[in-house]
Amino acid sequence: MDIIVCIKQVPDTTNIRIDPVTNTLVRDGVPSIINPFDVNAIEEALRIKEKHGGKVTVITMGPPQAETALRDCLAMGADDVILVSDRKFAGADTWATSYTLSQAIKKIGKFDIILAGKQAIDGDTAQVGPGIAEWLDLPQVTYIRKLETDGQKAIVERMMDDGYESIEVRLPALFTVLKGINEPRMLSLKGKMMAKKREITVWSADDIEAEEHKCGLKGSPTKVVRTFTPTPRGRGEIFQGEIIDQVKELVKRLQEMKIV
Amino acid sequence: MEIIIDAEKCTGCTICSKRCPFAIIKMENRLAVIGQGCTFCGVCVEACPFSAITIYKDQEKHVDLSAYKGIMVFGEVRDKKFANVALELISKAREIADQIKTHVITVILGEKINHLAKEALSYGSDKVILIDDPVVKDFRTDAYARVMVDIIRDQKPEIALIGATSIGRDLAARIAIQLHTGLTADCTGLDMDMERRILLQTRPAFGGNLMATIETPYHRPQMATVRPKVMKIGKRDESRKGEILNLKPGITEEKVRTKIREIIKQEQGEVNLEEAEIICTGGRGIHKPENFSLIRELAGLLGGAVGASRATVDAGWIDASHQVGQTGKTVAPKLYIACGVSGAIQHLAGMQTSDIIVAINKDADAPIFNVATYGIVGDLFDVVPALIKEIKKVKGLE
Numbered sequence: 136m137d138i139i140v141c142i143k144q145v146p147d148t149t150n151i152r153i154d155p156v157t158n159t160l161v162r163d164g165v166p167s168i169i170n171p172f173d174v175n176a177i178e179e180a181l182r183i184k185e186k187h188g189g190k191v192t193v194i195t196m197g198p199p200q201a202e203t204a205l206r207d208c209l210a211m212g213a214d215d216v217i218l219v220s221d222r223k224f225a226g227a228d229t230w231a232t233s234y235t236l237s238q239a240i241k242k243i244g245k246f247d248i249i250l251a252g253k254q255a256i257d258g259d260t261a262q263v264g265p266g267i268a269e270w271l272d273l274p275q276v277t278y279i280r281k282l283e284t285d286g287q288k289a290i291v292e293r294m295m296d297d298g299y300e301s302i303e304v305r306l307p308a309l310f311t312v313l314k315g316i317n318e319p320r321m322l323s324l325k326g327k328m329m330a331k332k333r334e335i336t337v338w339s340a341d342d343i344e345a346e347e348h349k350c351g352l353k354g355s356p357t358k359v360v361r362t363f364t365p366t367p368r369g370r371g372e373i374f375q376g377e378i379i380d381q382v383k384e385l386v387k388r389l390q391e392m393k394i395v
Numbered sequence: 396m397e398i399i400i401d402a403e404k405c406t407g408c409t410i411c412s413k414r415c416p417f418a419i420i421k422m423e424n425r426l427a428v429i430g431q432g433c434t435f436c437g438v439c440v441e442a443c444p445f446s447a448i449t450i451y452k453d454q455e456k457h458v459d460l461s462a463y464k465g466i467m468v469f470g471e472v473r474d475k476k477f478a479n480v481a482l483e484l485i486s487k488a489r490e491i492a493d494q495i496k497t498h499v500i501t502v503i504l505g506e507k508i509n510h511l512a513k514e515a516l517s518y519g520s521d522k523v524i525l526i527d528d529p530v531v532k533d534f535r536t537d538a539y540a541r542v543m544v545d546i547i548r549d550q551k552p553e554i555a556l557i558g559a560t561s562i563g564r565d566l567a568a569r570i571a572i573q574l575h576t577g578l579t580a581d582c583t584g585l586d587m588d589m590e591r592r593i594l595l596q597t598r599p600a601f602g603g604n605l606m607a608t609i610e611t612p613y614h615r616p617q618m619a620t621v622r623p624k625v626m627k628i629g630k631r632d633e634s635r636k637g638e639i640l641n642l643k644p645g646i647t648e649e650k651v652r653t654k655i656r657e658i659i660k661q662e663q664g665e666v667n668l669e670e671a672e673i674i675c676t677g678g679r680g681i682h683k684p685e686n687f688s689l690i691r692e693l694a695g696l697l698g699g700a701v702g703a704s705r706a707t708v709d710a711g712w713i714d715a716s717h718q719v720g721q722t723g724k725t726v727a728p729k730l731y732i733a734c735g736v737s738g739a740i741q742h743l744a745g746m747q748t749s750d751i752i753v754a755i756n757k758d759a760d761a762p763i764f765n766v767a768t769y770g771i772v773g774d775l776f777d778v779v780p781a782l783i784k785e786i787k788k789v790k791g792l793e
Contacts, residue, residue: 146601148601148602148604148721148740148741148744151601151602151604171722172722222446225446226401226404226446226449228577229568229571229578229580230571230572230575230576230577230578233572234572256601256602256721257600257601258580258600259580259581259599259600259601259602260580260581261564261568261580262564262567262568262571262578262580263568264568265536265565265568265569265572266568266569266571266572268569269540269568269569269572269573270572274536274537274652274653275536275565275569276536276653277561277564277565278561278565280715290656293561294561294716295561295562295658296473296478296560296561296562296667296669296670297473297660297661297667298658298659298660298661298716299659299661299716300533300655300656300657300658300659301655301656301657301659302653302654302655302656303653303654303656304652304653304654305652308652313715314715314722314723315708315715352399352401352449352451353449353451355577356571356575356576356577356578356611356613356614357577357578357579357609357610357611358399358609358610358611358612359401359402359403359607359608359609360402360595360608360609360610361402361426361607361608362402362403362605362606362607362608363605363606363608364604364605364606365599365603365604365605365606368747368752368765368766369765370764370765370766370767371752371767371768371769371770372768372769372770373759373764373767373769373770373771373772374769374770374771378771378773378777378778378781379781381771381773381778382771382778382781382782382785383785385753385769385771385782386782386785386786386789388769389730389751390789392751394673394697394729394730394751395697395786395789395790
């Protein structure tokens with residue numbers, strides 16, 4: 136089975152700080168990582184391959200630096216990686232990004248399953264996966280926590296807000312995965328060494344025959360007009376005294392607010 | 396022609412302002428703003444070290460913006476009832492519609508859902524479109540996307556609002572691609588720019604560390620998914636009248652590529668975190684899976700849901716569907732009680748917009764106290780039982 140995994144290189148949001156003076160996001164020196172949900176997508180792809188044979192190809196759209204994320208994918212065991220990179224792609228929203236990635240997938244050609252993480256931890260949109268499925272006219276199931284396949288169809292478990300569903304879908308199809316679907320493997324030293332030596336394929340807008348007016352900022356229907364840091368909540372009231380008195384005080388407040 | 400500054404990339408370095416031959420670039424709040432008289436010479440585009448400035452010709456005006464009128468709401472249904480977010484969005488749509496003098500259309504998909512039409516009218520819809528058919532009985536992307544795209548193409552709303560639920564986010568993303576329009580995910584603020592009649596959509600990014608305001612200037616409808624529990628449900632008025640339209644879906648069962656084999660509903664109140672008014676969460680501090688019974692008891696007493704930190708889920712103490720935080724669910728209940736939760740940034744990202752946060756932790760330096768409305772420093776095994784007892788007492792249960 137041929138599996139394509141779409142990943143995104145993201146800043147490690149755990150390390151993001153707010154500059155107390157300017158009240159803006161400090162991104163300098165913040166390490167870049169593979170979006171955590173996408174790591175689960177790669178792991179799932181590798182497991183399917185180990186069971187059914189085939190090939191795992193990882194693609195990402197991003198600046199040249201995204202190459203480091205792709206090397207980590209190789210170290211995990213991906214067979215092939217492709218960086219889709221061009222100045223024309225800069226400033227893309229989810230509409231333009233899903234168009235660009237779908238063009239790259241068309242160039243790859245053959246596949247049975249496309250996997251992606253449920254959302255990226257920087258943008259948090261969860262829109263690019265379904266967007267790619269729409270461009271390629273594929274069925275999709277989002278937020279899956281289990282996947283079984285016989286090569287012709289897949290049976291997946293999809294999380295809903297009030298439970299879950301078991302869904303059957305004919306392949307090819309696109310799935311976005313939750314953290315809980317698997318436990319990703321660790322990178323081996325041997326894998327890392329091997330990945331270091333590999334040549335990374337880079338595809339430009341021309342390579343994937345992308346129409347310029349559908350790419351990047353120009354091809355994006357949405358525009359970011361302002362960014363700002365939210366006002367911090369601030370530390371509230373920490374009760375003092377004996378536990379029982381603190382509890383009484385708390386319940387009194389909750390009663391006043393008609394919550395209890 | 397148009398020149399646009401990407402606010403996300405602009406650092407406020409002032410290089411463009413200095414290089415502009417016409418001296419029309421001003422700095423406002425550390426952001427470059429292009430003033431009147433721009434000739435689109437492109438000097439600033441080249442000068443910007445962060446590629447934050449782009450000039451482009453007006454989008455081919457294949458969209459006649461004035462042809463789009465009204466605000467459409469996707470009325471999400473669960474078990475033949477409206478999801479709360481549907482009523483929140485109808486109420487918000489009514490508010491915006493009154494501001495810009497337009498109408499509200501609510502679309503309801505399902506089977507045997509005719510009774511919901513009146514409810515949609517009573518919360519402020521002017522028109523209700525019902526698709527009552529087995530093919531849309533349960534949510535499936537193919538069927539719902541087809542039907543919604545057909546209705547939007549026919550009705551031409553200028554704004555379309557969908558709940559940012561696991562159904563809504565799946566659906567909206569596909570509709571936006573088909574309709575070639577902008578979609579903003581998981582909005583927590585919606586305002587109108589009255590002068591330009593454009594919807595300003597504000598949403599958190601970077602796990603809530605950054606807010607962005609986004610607009611869709613040249614495409615219609617302006618689409619947004621909206622986070623549940625952010626917009627307030629308005630007053631119900633049973634006397635409100637409106638048009639009810641029954642339509643047939645433009646898709647048949649054979650064209651739907653996914654089949655639902657089984658639907659497993661988790662116990663109500665236990666898990667539906669996104670809609671819960673009160674959430675009691677257990678963290679690493681509860682030590683053992685059995686101790687979740689204490690959290691359950693507290694939640695049960697308050698009529699709330701049970702949440703869990705990532706550590707407890709990873710340890711296998713509780714199902715992942717309970718997880719609150721960046722890799723779990725984002726919640727904003729009226730009351731959030733964190734028991735033995737340290738408050739890692741990923742956890743905070745999932746709950747810091749709750750109205751009231753109560754933190755119970757024996758470590759006075761735990762970061763959870765930084766966002767807590769009320770804090771009790773103490774062992775949760777002392778505090779929580781005392782709390783349960785006290786609540787029982789005031790409720791007259793003891």
